[in-house]
Amino acid sequence: MDTQTAGGPSSLGARIQHRRQALGLSTTEVAGRTGLTTDRIEHIETRPFALTGAELVRLAHALDVSVDDLTSAKPPAAPHQPPLAPVLQPMRRNECLVLIESGSVGRIAYAGADEVVVIPVNYACRDGLIVFRTAADSAVAQYDLAPIAFELDHFDEGMQDGWSVLVNGTVRPATDEETAAVHHLVTPWAGGTREAHMVIEPNRITGRRIRSW
Incomplete structure (x- = not known):
């Protein structure tokens, strides 16, 4: 899905980290928005990884960008499920x-x-x-x-x-x-x-x- 160096972060992971930091968000906050764990977010940003289509869509959504803004290879979007418990969150x-x-x-x-x-x-x-x-x-x-x-x-x-x-x-x-x-x-x-x-x-x-x- 994205080029990467052995043991190092991928360019996609670096773009995700840069956007998160630009929004002033912590990895914990992004984890809460995506339903992923904090460890998973940190792994994506700093080490080689393989993203599922659903994870990429959730990350793009949490960071207020399109999937195309994060990667030029557009993965299949995860089917949308009606929200079970929408959350109203203040922004910094x-x-x-x-x-x-x-x-x-x-x-x-x-x-x-x-x-x-x-x-x-x-x-x-x-x-x-x-x-x-x-x-x-x-x-x-x-x-x-x-x-x-x-x-x-x-x-x-x-x-x-x-x-x-x-x-x-x-x-x-x-x-x-x-x-x-x-x-x-x-x-x-x-x-x-x-x-x-x-x-x-x-x-x-x-x-x-x-x-x-």
Whole structure:
């Protein structure tokens, strides 16, 4: 399934370890998400191994990547069984940041004139800040250090699980430097003239996921 050196880790094991560490997860936490033992996870990351298709699918799912992201040789997926006891798990801040940085579309929520407004936005991250574009005459463009919430999520109806990340903070106009740094990275799907760059400065970042195994 993957090339390996005698007595040493395989390239697949190294990729699994790198992704786990990027999410700030311990081997014990990954074991809990996959139903494998901690010893098995450590063996996969550090020594030669042979993975079953079911193990590879569970590892990819636990690390929020596709099987193709872990290996170019796609094994047969294990048949999905309905969850017996779904578990709601909090996510660490570092894990939330990785998911935010790898995304491009989220939702913002703020207090409008008469009601709470929730709209999707294209965004980019820069130095821990979330930057999005809007019309200069929009309500949120008039905000300066006003409270705002940003939400990002992913759900798999087939697997009956997913995750969501919530950022609470304030919003302000981007500086010229911030605008220049992300302008080419943020292209609003809605089109039109949306040249006002706004920055969300996080005060609190939380996340949670529901697991079907």
